[in-house]
Amino acid sequence: MEAGRTTAPSRPRAVATKYVYDFVEGSREMRELLGGKGANVAEMSRVLGPERVPAGFTITTEACVAYLAAGEEPEGLAEQVAEALDRLERSAGKRLGDPGDPLLVSVRSGARESMPGMLDTVLNLGLHDGCVDGLAAMSANQWFAWDSYRRLVQMFGNVVRGIPGDLYERELTAARSAAGVELDTDLPVQALRDLVDRFKAAFSQRTGEEFPQDPGEQLRQAIRAVFDSWSGDRAVQYRRINRIPDDWGTAVNVQRMVFGNRGQTSGSGVAFTRDEVTGAPRPSGDFLVNAQGEDVVSGVRNTREIDELRDLMPEVYAELMEILGILERHYRDMQDVEFTIEDGRLYMLQTRSAKRPAQAAVRFAVDAVREGLLGRDEALLTIDAASLDALLHPTFDPAAEYRVLARGVAASPGAAKGTIVFSAPDAVAAAEEGRDVVLVRPFTEADDVAGFAAARGILTSEGGKASHAALVARGMGRPCVCGASELAIDLSARSMTAGDTVLREGDPIAINGTTGDITVDDVALVEPEMGDEFATVLAWADELRRLGVRTNADTPDDARRARQFGAEGIGLCRTEHMFFNPERDALVKRMFLSAEGWRRLRADAQQAADDERPDAQRRFDQADAAFWRELSELQALQRADFESILEAMDGRPVTIRLLDPPLHEFLPVEHFRAEVERLEQEGGDDRLETARRELALVESLSEANPMLGTRGARLGILYPPIYEMQVRAILEAAIATARGGDPPRVEIMLPLIAYETELRLLREFMVRVAEETMEAAGERVEYSVGTMIELPRACLVAARIAHYADFFSFGTNDLTQTALGFSRDDIEARILARYIDRKILDRSPFETIDEPGVGALVRLAARSGREARPDLKLGICGEHGGDPDSIEFFERVGLDYVSCSPYRVPVARVAAAQAAVRAA
Numbered sequence: 001m002e003a004g005r006t007t008a009p010s011r012p013r014a015v016a017t018k019y020v021y022d023f024v025e026g027s028r029e030m031r032e033l034l035g036g037k038g039a040n041v042a043e044m045s046r047v048l049g050p051e052r053v054p055a056g057f058t059i060t061t062e063a064c065v066a067y068l069a070a071g072e073e074p075e076g077l078a079e080q081v082a083e084a085l086d087r088l089e090r091s092a093g094k095r096l097g098d099p100g101d102p103l104l105v106s107v108r109s110g111a112r113e114s115m116p117g118m119l120d121t122v123l124n125l126g127l128h129d130g131c132v133d134g135l136a137a138m139s140a141n142q143w144f145a146w147d148s149y150r151r152l153v154q155m156f157g158n159v160v161r162g163i164p165g166d167l168y169e170r171e172l173t174a175a176r177s178a179a180g181v182e183l184d185t186d187l188p189v190q191a192l193r194d195l196v197d198r199f200k201a202a203f204s205q206r207t208g209e210e211f212p213q214d215p216g217e218q219l220r221q222a223i224r225a226v227f228d229s230w231s232g233d234r235a236v237q238y239r240r241i242n243r244i245p246d247d248w249g250t251a252v253n254v255q256r257m258v259f260g261n262r263g264q265t266s267g268s269g270v271a272f273t274r275d276e277v278t279g280a281p282r283p284s285g286d287f288l289v290n291a292q293g294e295d296v297v298s299g300v301r302n303t304r305e306i307d308e309l310r311d312l313m314p315e316v317y318a319e320l321m322e323i324l325g326i327l328e329r330h331y332r333d334m335q336d337v338e339f340t341i342e343d344g345r346l347y348m349l350q351t352r353s354a355k356r357p358a359q360a361a362v363r364f365a366v367d368a369v370r371e372g373l374l375g376r377d378e379a380l381l382t383i384d385a386a387s388l389d390a391l392l393h394p395t396f397d398p399a400a401e402y403r404v405l406a407r408g409v410a411a412s413p414g415a416a417k418g419t420i421v422f423s424a425p426d427a428v429a430a431a432e433e434g435r436d437v438v439l440v441r442p443f444t445e446a447d448d449v450a451g452f453a454a455a456r457g458i459l460t461s462e463g464g465k466a467s468h469a470a471l472v473a474r475g476m477g478r479p480c481v482c483g484a485s486e487l488a489i490d491l492s493a494r495s496m497t498a499g500d501t502v503l504r505e506g507d508p509i510a511i512n513g514t515t516g517d518i519t520v521d522d523v524a525l526v527e528p529e530m531g532d533e534f535a536t537v538l539a540w541a542d543e544l545r546r547l548g549v550r551t552n553a554d555t556p557d558d559a560r561r562a563r564q565f566g567a568e569g570i571g572l573c574r575t576e577h578m579f580f581n582p583e584r585d586a587l588v589k590r591m592f593l594s595a596e597g598w599r600r601l602r603a604d605a606q607q608a609a610d611d612e613r614p615d616a617q618r619r620f621d622q623a624d625a626a627f628w629r630e631l632s633e634l635q636a637l638q639r640a641d642f643e644s645i646l647e648a649m650d651g652r653p654v655t656i657r658l659l660d661p662p663l664h665e666f667l668p669v670e671h672f673r674a675e676v677e678r679l680e681q682e683g684g685d686d687r688l689e690t691a692r693r694e695l696a697l698v699e700s701l702s703e704a705n706p707m708l709g710t711r712g713a714r715l716g717i718l719y720p721p722i723y724e725m726q727v728r729a730i731l732e733a734a735i736a737t738a739r740g741g742d743p744p745r746v747e748i749m750l751p752l753i754a755y756e757t758e759l760r761l762l763r764e765f766m767v768r769v770a771e772e773t774m775e776a777a778g779e780r781v782e783y784s785v786g787t788m789i790e791l792p793r794a795c796l797v798a799a800r801i802a803h804y805a806d807f808f809s810f811g812t813n814d815l816t817q818t819a820l821g822f823s824r825d826d827i828e829a830r831i832l833a834r835y836i837d838r839k840i841l842d843r844s845p846f847e848t849i850d851e852p853g854v855g856a857l858v859r860l861a862a863r864s865g866r867e868a869r870p871d872l873k874l875g876i877c878g879e880h881g882g883d884p885d886s887i888e889f890f891e892r893v894g895l896d897y898v899s900c901s902p903y904r905v906p907v908a909r910v911a912a913a914q915a916a917v918r919a920a
């Protein structure tokens with residue numbers, strides 16, 4: 001750009017931005033601008049009438065954003081506030097700071113989403129030395145006036161000027177003991193006056209300024225403080241955890257005060273339209289007599305159950321109950337309200353949709369439909385699908401108190417306790433003895449999987465939500481806490497330390513995979529039940545959803561469990577997981593070794609054939625025969641595996657993926673090296689020779705980047721007999737199952753296809769093997785052949801690939817990994833946390849699909865695949881298949897089904913229904 005040519009930007013001044021809205025102008029639709037509290041206070045005064053809701057106005061979130069960007073109030077704000085205040089004063093018939101009859105206001109924060117306790121609020125603003133007496137005279141209540149002033153000086157100092165709260169609490173405690181009373185409400189007026197003096201002194205000592213006597217100045221400072229509280233540490237952390245964007249800002253609500261501290265016919269409280277823990281259709285809540293709202297939440301006094309209000313103030317109670325009903329019907333959701341009673345008159349100060357645990361959410365949805373409040377579709381939308389997970393796992397007793405030893409990533413929900421073991425074999429041994437153990441490892445690997453099944457829970461010090469430990473644990477429904485980096489685990493010493501606590505093998509430990517908490521205290525666990533209401537919700541979800549829900553299951557156990565949870569088929573059966581088994585381990589290692597031996601022998605034979613030597617054919621035959629000797633045993637095992645899985649699924653579709661291991665997981669160099677060293681110690685013999693040969697072979701196979709090396713289809717192209725063995729086993733199992741009952745529906749799936757030519761080659765080969773197998777058996781079964789779509793190239797050439805595929809299954813874990821160049825195992829703990837911190841990302845792309853990037857690839861492949869082949873079946877089998885936000889996306893791109901781990905199946909059913917309702 002040529003600097004000289006541009007004219008200086010002129011200030012946009014024509015239309016002044018409207019920063020202030022009176023409550024009467026607002027409504028619930030305006031929560032982005034007015035914040036949730038402001039929008040709902042406005043809505044409430046429409047619904048309940050202005051006499052129920054004290055008047056006031058809201059300063060917009062835009063004003064806050066502008067203030068935070070510029071470091072000062074945006075132009076026009078001060079004037080608009082003054083005008084709104086003037087209107088408020090006129091409607092109230094009182095003026096701020098008026099010595100005879102002062103108007104007092106509250107200054108309340110309120111963001112678009114509620115951030116309880118994170119932002120600031122100041123009450124009783126407007127009082128100063130010159131008007132306390134006026135307030136006392138008007139109310140004929142000295143105590144009330146001085147209690148209000150005491151509260152203002154205290155809250156203002158604390159909230160607006162950051163003076164630590166315990167300084168005030170210490171003064172209050174001293175005042176109570178000096179007066180010989182237990183409660184603030186019993187303090188004599190003189191004590192309150194003294195407290196005001198002391199609080200003011202503390203104020204000037206701490207801030208170097210006098211406590212502001214000008215109400216206008218109080219208001220300005222309080223508004224700024226609320227704006228500033230948006231950037232406070234507490235609020236920033238809360239937003240991080242709850243994924244609330246930093247750029248929303250908070251609104252500020254200025255509202256005429258009503259007083260719960262005017263004596264025995266006054267009070268303040270909170271209430272839920274239904275029981276906030278169980279969801280039972282009975283309001284719950286707490287209140288205090290002669291108190292302002294802050295006292296109820298701050299715990300300075302013991303609150304009373306809302307039921308007691310019925311006896312104390314029957315009319316107020318009846319009104320409150322009626323209002324709760326009105327609000328719930330109006331908002332069509334369970335509400336959580338705040339109220340104040342001033343001299344027997346009930347005022348409503350806040351309402352919002354109640355946060356609730358999964359059981360309450362389910363109960364509400366079912367009751368709301370039964371009561372005719374909501375339709376099924378609406379009722380389903382009131383449930384946070386992701387939270388339903390909690391209903392399927394044991395949890396820490398909510399009433400239990402315990403000390404948190406350390407915290408990690410909440411990687412797989414549910415709670416577990418047991419004694420510590422540091423290795424998978426120890427876990428297995430313990431399980432055989434019937435002991436409950438928690439498997440503790442720095443991280444886990446393929447070899448540890450048997451330990452997952454044996455342990456109650458898994459705890460690691462490294463890795464995140466997409467680490468091996470997390471994935472396997474979720475798949476198996478084992479609670480898991482990952483990446484607890486405060487733990488220093490010493491495997492050789494069989495101990496770990498957290499701070500100065502040392503724990504050894506056999507010591508008790510408890511983990512909560514829902515929260516990430518780790519404790520050594522003996523916390524009680526409570527078992528979940530899949531109650532009738534949950535079953536009802538799931539049945540509705542099944543009626544409303546379009547997407548099919550399948551499961552990822554590698555064992556008959558998984559398959560059966562998933563069916564109980566309502567899985568309609570298996571979307572991913574990973575055959576390599578059947579090999580992760582100590583007994584099969586040796587067989588599998590031999591298979592891979594002889595595969596490589598076979599490849600070399602075949603190459604020699606080929607050379608012989610090229611040289612037209614007469615022994616060429618014999619060499620080919622010998623190579624094949626040697627390899628098949630190794631393979632046939634595995635083929636029999638696999639056939640049995642597949643048979644029991646097909647039986648468990650009873651005629652439902654089962655997608656079996658051919659082997660896709662990174663080779664190093666099965667051929668770890670260290671294992672072979674250790675064997676050589678061991679045999680060397682014992683003194684060499686033939687076995688040492690073999691071990692050395694094997695080590696050399698394994699070393700020659702080791703890859704710099706195994707995840708991008710000899711995997712998936714590449715393995716099948718390099719060593720066709722392995723896939724041939726698997727296809728035979730699958731077809732034989734299908735034939736055997738068909739004899740017994742419903743014809744199975746097997747779908748053979750090829751992993752890691754990039755080129756249409758790979759798929760063509762393998763498909764031809766597999767169809768040939770299948771035909772041969774069926775011919776040999778003299779029976780036919782239906783089967784289809786499809787492919788994983790998990791490489792960007794496959795997405796880009798999906799039309800060509802579709803030519804050779806009956807179905808696509810998006811493997812979004814690998815697709816995310818390869819599209820982003822993120823190594824799942826390395827990125828999670830080290831990079832992602834930092835990225836989220838720096839706001840480069842707001843969540844892990846392995847948790848919720850990266851819609852603009854990876855999602856675009858999925859969309860493209862789905863569309864062009866279907867164009868090339870309209871009957872192409874489309875599914876997704878990555879971890880995203882159990883994530884509600886991702887499921888919503890898969891609904892929009894028109895996939896046929898999602899597949900997720902067994903325990904996520906109910907979540908996916910509900911999320912799929914919600915997605916369908918939203919799409920409609």
Ligand code: ADP
Nearest residue numbers: 106108109117121255256257258293294338340
């Ligand atoms: P939070 O978001 O932390 O709940 P609020 O702005 O809701 O903060 O204020 C906390 C409490 O202060 C309310 O529950 C209510 O009891 C009291 N309060 C706020 N505004 C008023 C008011 N205008 N009159 C009386 N009490 C109020």
Ligand code: MG
Nearest residue numbers: 037338349350
């Ligand atoms: Mg509140």
Ligand code: MG
Nearest residue numbers: 751790811814
């Ligand atoms: Mg994959």
